[in-house]
Amino acid sequence: EVVLTQSPATLSLSPGERATLSCRASQSISNYLVWYQRKPGQAPRLLIYDTSNRATGIPARFSGSGSGTDFTLTISSLEPEDFAIYYCQQRGNWPLTFGGGTEVQI
Amino acid sequence: EVQLVESGGGLVQPGRSLRLSCAASGFTFDDHAMHWVRQAPGKGLEWVSGISWNSGSIVYGDSVKGRFTISRDRAKNSVYLEMSGLRVEDTALYYCVKGTSYSCTHPFDSWGQGTLVTVSS
Numbered sequence: 673e674v675v676l677t678q679s680p681a682t683l684s685l686s687p688g689e690r691a692t693l694s695c696r697a698s699q700s701i702s703n704y705l706v707w708y709q710r711k712p713g714q715a716p717r718l719l720i721y722d723t724s725n726r727a728t729g730i731p732a733r734f735s736g737s738g739s740g741t742d743f744t745l746t747i748s749s750l751e752p753e754d755f756a757i758y759y760c761q762q763r764g765n766w767p768l769t770f771g772g773g774t775e776v777q778i
Numbered sequence: 779e780v781q782l783v784e785s786g787g788g789l790v791q792p793g794r795s796l797r798l799s800c801a802a803s804g805f806t807f808d809d810h811a812m813h814w815v816r817q818a819p820g821k822g823l824e825w826v827s828g829i830s831w832n833s834g835s836i837v838y839g840d841s842v843k844g845r846f847t848i849s850r851d852r853a854k855n856s857v858y859l860e861m862s863g864l865r866v867e868d869t870a871l872y873y874c875v876k877g878t879s880y881s882c883t884h885p886f887d888s889w890g891q892g893t894l895v896t897v898s899s
Contacts, residue, residue, distance in 0.1 A: 673840065706885045715873070715889035716823070727887065759823060763883050767839040768825040 674698055674762050676771035683776045691747040693774045695760035698741075704764030705743045707736060710773075711756045719758075720745065750776070780804040780888040782874045787893030790864055798859040798893055800874030808832075811877035811884060812850060812857040816870035817892075826872070827859065828882035835882050841867075864897045871895075 675698040685691055695705065703723040708716040718727040720736040723743060733748040747754055755778050760771040786798040798814070813828040827838045827848040836848055847860040857874060871892040878884045 704883075708886075715891065716886070718878075718885055718887045721878070721885045727885075761823075761825075761885070763885060766837055768828070770823040770825065772822045 673767055674701060674765050674769050676760050676762055676769055678758075678760055678771035678774045680774060681772070683774060684778070685750055685776065686778065687750050687752055689750050691745075691750055691754070691776055693745040693747075693758055693776070695738075695743045695745070695771050696741055697743070697762055699765070700740045701762045701764030703739050704762055705736070705738065706761045706763060707734075707745045708759045708761065709754075709756050710759065716759065747776070752778075780876060782876060782888060782890035784872065784874045784890045784893035787872065787895045789896045789898065791899050792864060792866060792897055794864055795860070795862040796864060796895060798861065798872055798874075798895070800857045800859075800890060802855045802857065802874075802876070805876070805888075807850075807855040808852055809880060811835075811880060811882045812848075813875040813877060813882070813886060814848065814857075814859045815873045815875050815886070815889075816868075816895075817873070818867070818870040821870075824870075828877070829857065830882050831880035837882050861895070864895075866897050869895060869897045 707720040710716040724736045781803045783801045814826040845863045850857045873892045874890040875886045876888040
């Protein structure tokens with residue numbers, strides 16, 4: 673199975689700062705990488721699909737890039753509501769797999 | 779508004795069976811693949827199983843293959859997960875998840891609140 677490794681595990685930043693989250697796949701998944709945001713007590717929210725496509729209603733400060741095995745989620749300027757856990761997920765190979773998550777904390 | 783309501787979780791002994799249900803509303807059920815994703819205590823998200831819009835494609839994670847069976851009922855707008863041969867490591871919060879489109883390969887865009895399965899003697 674494709675193992676997704678997210679780094680760092682925790683990112684401590686302040687509102688207004690730029691966040692850069694990494695997701696590395698154990699083998700190539702082309703561009704089939706998805707990002708979700710999860711806040712405490714809430715269900716995950718789809719942010720980005722297929723590396724760089726924002727889901728409906730997702731602000732432009734969220735962007736994704738990468739291909740093959742290395743992917744990045746960037747939040748250009750953190751808003752207070754962006755502090756959450758971010759998961760990557762690959763849909764290029766069976767079984768579908770998730771990364772372990774990166775917590776973006778204040 | 780999309781709603782996914784899971785039920786059927788509980789405490790069960792190792793080796794026994796349990797059936798989870800998910801009632802879906804707020805969208806055209808027949809147009810979307812559905813999945814089960816779980817999260818064990820203190821662990822990350824693990825995809826369990828998916829079923830395409832017409833049940834023509836059914837897929838399982840390696841850890842549940844041969845023990846779990848996913849199905850859907852279009853008349854009831856529901857999806858099910860029949861779990862047998864349960865193990866302690868199956869203990870988790872099980873989420874019903876909606877795919878963005880008809881195929882099991884598409885991303886997930888709606889999640890239920892989950893139903894807790896505890897496997898213990």
